[in-house]
Amino acid sequence: MMSTGYEIRWHGRGGQGAKTAALLLADVAFKTGKYVQGFPEYGPERMGAPITAFNRISEVPIRVHSNIYTPDLVVVVDETLLHTVDVTAGLKADGAVIVNTAMSEAEVRPLLGGYQGRIYTVDARKISMECLGKYFPNSPMLAAAVAVSKVMDKDEFIADMQASYQHKFAKKPEVIEGNMKALKMTLEVFENTADENVEKSA
């Protein structure tokens, strides 16, 4: 099949901000001159229920209007989903999955239904608590998605997010710094682990 760009599937729970993260990723990728799609799979609003959101990022206009079945990247915002949702369904063998967990890659792998590709773990809770004092996993997971997908340059991403947050949190400027810190801290974590993983899977 012809490429429809880089495809990302987000798994989260209602209220955790997976949809917002997908829309923010579309936003920053757009600013780097790419064609983007960011959309959630809609159903009744139910906090805590499993939800899915999607991104397509491409160099050419995107016309497909369907969900994503063979993603290049899967982002799991809530690790408890690993027991109920087949998050790696259709995930490309040369793709990757990022899981928000305190567990190691080796500990997570058995929970991923035999997925043989790259697996990354990021402790978004720890990063969020440290930077924001509260548990908002979407900023760290967004940074993780950017780090793994390499859909844009990290410095460009940081600059764009600064502008996005200034707009989004115009009335709550106190949270901007913490969120920026969370993004940067996540990127740093990936500076190290990402390269290790790439070597591992290579």
Added chain:
Amino acid sequence: MRTDVHKINEQTPHEELTEGLMMFAGGTSKYFQTGEWRTSTPVLHEDLCKQCLLCAPVCPDSCIPVKEGKREDFDYDHCKGCGICAAVCPFDAIEMKEGR
């Protein structure tokens, strides 16, 4: 698009009717002579009328003109002969007669 509504009637072809049958005039109901429908006609006996004016407001077709506090004769162009005026008159001053 403004059309003289007097030129439109039930024989007018569709090309000559107005858009959405819009009427380009106000108060056009007075052009429609509903008095033609009358099968029973109210007749005013002026000698019995006390000018109490109970009849004028109950007429559904505003066919009892009142000028300077006094009712005048019926507007037979529009009176449909319903007989409500005759029914409310306490002095039998309005009589309904068969025909127009």
Added chain:
Amino acid sequence: MAIKDRMSGNEAVAYAIRQVNPDVMPAFPITPSTEIPQMVSTYIANGEMDTEFIPVESEHSSMSAAIGSEAAGARSLTATSSAGLALMWEELLLAASNRMPLVLTLVNRTLSGPININCDHSDGMGARDTGWIQIYAENNQEAYDNFIQAYPIAEHADVHLPVMVCQDGFITSHAVENIELMEDGVVKDFVGEYEPEEYLLNPGKPIAVGPYSVSNYAMEAKKNQEIALERSKEVILQVAEAFEKISGRKYGLFEEYRTEDADYIMLIMGSAAGTAKQAVDDLRLQGKKVGVVKLRVFRPFPAKELAKALSRCKAVAIMDRCESYNGNGGPLGSEVTSGLYRNKVMIETVNYIYGLAGRDFTVNEVYDVFAQLENMIENGQQAEQYQYIGLRKQEAPSE
């Protein structure tokens, strides 16, 4: 100068509404169109537009109020979805028969039941015989562009009919995608000021709107309405041509995508047309002669034009995102085949029902449809003339 941006379909329509700045917008919220009145009222609150927003108690009222304000002489619009459109049913017919050039932005959502909030075309299709012009969009860009073209079509002296600008609920209404916006001044100049010839609040020139009409008049009035709808085809094309000059984007009654030499064509409407185009590109790489006709204007129905566009192919897949419970196919299936027959274009057709109540429609399913058409023509393998796509099937019992 085009402004490159990214936004959802609802944002795009709200943005266009702000640029057009109509006089009156009565609206009642219903998913997935709620964001449109919400965003418009925010623009109004921020002083970015001065439309009179009327919060009403139901869609029956929003359409009634829109008709009233339009008759009074104000450029009017409303937004709705699904059950909201159903509740407007009586007024939809009144808006059209009273020849009111108002605009409704419809965010397509299925009609109950089973109750469901997701996309299909059963709401719009339910209103197909109300006398409205209906224009469907593939993506946020088209939703934006179609809205900007709506008033120039509706208000044209040869038309004077209401226009429904439709987009797929959630699939485009809530998906963020790239878009090219136009500058406010360009849009305002294109749409122009509303200067109705006749309207209720016109001192000294009284009119009556919507009078009772006895049988001697009513049938003639309906014929005149039909003539206006037919004439709107030409106006839609003229407006599209003028729009191309300011935007560089080309529109017609439908779009023909890689159909010049196509043996097999998929006729489809709305967001799924994009998915079909992607599949066609993929199949063309394998040497398959396939194409897409994307219907943009469903009302007036371009039967003659479609018959001509399809006349050179061997088989057409007619795609309905709506069940019409007539036992014989969906609304597009019925209308396209009757259009083909009447224009003596005797090609094979298969009517597929897809994407009901938010059921996803994929590139792979488009491949399957084309494979079935090819198999029918090349190998004489009969295909069911009216069938569902993407339906789970009971497994065949083992022997």
